[in-house]
Amino acid sequence: MAKTDVLSLAILGMLAEQPLHGYQIRKRLSGELGPFRALSYGSLYPCLKRMVASGYIAADDSNSTDVTRPGGSKRSRIAYQLTDAGTDRLARELASSGASSWDDEAFDVRFSLFGKTDSETRLRILEGRRTRLAERLEDVAEGLARQRDRLDAYTAELQRHGLERVEREVEWLDKLIEDERSATRGTDHHTASAGDK
Amino acid sequence: MAKTDVLSLAILGMLAEQPLHGYQIRKRLSGELGPFRALSYGSLYPCLKRMVASGYIAADDSNSTDVTRPGGSKRSRIAYQLTDAGTDRLARELASSGASSWDDEAFDVRFSLFGKTDSETRLRILEGRRTRLAERLEDVAEGLARQRDRLDAYTAELQRHGLERVEREVEWLDKLIEDERSATRGTDHHTASAGDK
DNA sequence: TTTCCGATGTATCGCGGCGATACAACGCTC
DNA sequence: GAGCGTTGTATCGCCGCGATACATCGGAAA
Numbered sequence: 001m002a003k004t005d006v007l008s009l010a011i012l013g014m015l016a017e018q019p020l021h022g023y024q025i026r027k028r029l030s031g032e033l034g035p036f037r038a039l040s041y042g043s044l045y046p047c048l049k050r051m052v053a054s055g056y057i058a059a060d061d062s063n064s065t066d067v068t069r070p071g072g073s074k075r076s077r078i079a080y081q082l083t084d085a086g087t088d089r090l091a092r093e094l095a096s097s098g099a100s101s102w103d104d105e106a107f108d109v110r111f112s113l114f115g116k117t118d119s120e121t122r123l124r125i126l127e128g129r130r131t132r133l134a135e136r137l138e139d140v141a142e143g144l145a146r147q148r149d150r151l152d153a154y155t156a157e158l159q160r161h162g163l164e165r166v167e168r169e170v171e172w173l174d175k176l177i178e179d180e181r182s183a184t185r186g187t188d189h190h191t192a193s194a195g196d197k
Numbered sequence: 198m199a200k201t202d203v204l205s206l207a208i209l210g211m212l213a214e215q216p217l218h219g220y221q222i223r224k225r226l227s228g229e230l231g232p233f234r235a236l237s238y239g240s241l242y243p244c245l246k247r248m249v250a251s252g253y254i255a256a257d258d259s260n261s262t263d264v265t266r267p268g269g270s271k272r273s274r275i276a277y278q279l280t281d282a283g284t285d286r287l288a289r290e291l292a293s294s295g296a297s298s299w300d301d302e303a304f305d306v307r308f309s310l311f312g313k314t315d316s317e318t319r320l321r322i323l324e325g326r327r328t329r330l331a332e333r334l335e336d337v338a339e340g341l342a343r344q345r346d347r348l349d350a351y352t353a354e355l356q357r358h359g360l361e362r363v364e365r366e367v368e369w370l371d372k373l374i375e376d377e378r379s380a381t382r383g384t385d386h387h388t389a390s391a392g393d394k
Numbered sequence: 395t396t397t398c399c400g401a402t403g404t405a406t407c408g409c410g411g412c413g414a415t416a417c418a419a420c421g422c423t424c
Numbered sequence: 425g426a427g428c429g430t431t432g433t434a435t436c437g438c439c440g441c442g443a444t445a446c447a448t449c450g451g452a453a454a
Contacts, residue, residue: 154311
């Protein structure tokens with residue numbers, strides 16, 4: 001079932017625009033999602049290797065000659081590009097909106113690829129994420145109530161702040177969902193106003 | 198130098214209150230810091246092993262008619278408790294406030310142990326964390342300005358939201374710092390009002 | 395001019411975290 | 425008396441990360 005590996009999805013999406021080297025991929029990814037979430041070479045290169053082995057991307061090292069003998073070797077740089085299988089995989093991944101898209105790490109990547117998806121999928125992911133966070137909110141609140149007397153002031157404050165952060169996240173999602181809905185209503189020709197579920 | 202390993206610090210702090218089994222440790226830790234940050238057995242037990250090997254904690258598996266359980270429970274359960282070396286280590290760790298305390302993962306643990314530290318250390322950690330986040334803020338803003346035209350709407354929104362989240366975090370820290378300062382002024386006998394920077 | 399520095403670029407190693415999983419005995423209800 | 429959720433210990437494989445190594449290039453300082 002190929003457990004969808006968030007990192008490879010991000011790379012797939014990035015290579016859909018244009019071929020890139022590992023170094024460039026890291027740069028862009030760190031710039032888009034991070035520095036909230038950094039990406040190290042220790043994950044990048046093994047992941048690229050895996051993807052090549054799986055046939056989703058192809059390594060184009062057209063300009064590298066003999067490496068062992070530094071006689072006339074140009075700088076070795078490897079451009080990666082999507083194969084047909086990779087394009088296919090990306091399309092399938094983008095159309096899906098399973099529970100793995102609600103995760104903390106996965107959601108950001110999915111969201112950054114919203115431009116390549118349709119409005120329906122966007123809404124499903126947004127709502128799934130919202131539900132996930134709401135569940136977490138309940139769990140925390142419940143657990144907090146059960147042991148609120150054993151906690152010292154600082155731990156309690158930490159809890160409170162964490163809770164607030166999740167609440168803010170939910171508000172953000174609500175806004176996005178609202179925007180997405182009104183945008184759909186605006187551009188959708190035949191639906192007009194009837195099925196406003 | 199013993200790279201301070203956040204998890205073991207958390208365990209050290211937890212065992213300072215009372216001896217606990219692995220299962221209880223997990224429960225409490227997940228309840229205090231998490232479910233924001235969960236803790237799996239795959240990290241817990243190896244970590245406990247390491248700490249025993251290092252001599253910071255001792256495993257007490259004398260399992261018959263013990264403190265909490267009425268009746269002779271023969272179930273295999275291992276209570277861990279601090280050794281003298283462990284108490285020492287915790288004290289040293291708590292007094293320190295090095296750069297490793299500003300990290301995302303480390304800060305929460307340090308903060309939850311604020312009750313065991315003095316006001317000076319608290320302030321140093323709070324301010325260090327604040328500085329760290331402010332730096333991050335600048336980095337992101339700069340990187341965002343450099344490539345703001347290449348980003349599609351969704352990625353840009355993700356950036357904006359991430360930035361906002363960090364800003365909120367800074368505001369939270371400012372409040373805490375302010376509280377800490379006024380509390381110090383309140384209880385500190387000889388300082389009075391002079392150096393109110 | 396040479397020298398040195400920082401950016402570009404690929405790659406690996408060890409450590410440790412995580413999810414899944416297994417096993418086992420207990421207490422609880424039906 | 426069988427099932428089931430909780431308490432409890434433990435390991436395995438995968439993979440992410442930080443550190444590190446190595447190589448080439450452009451440009452600024454010496």
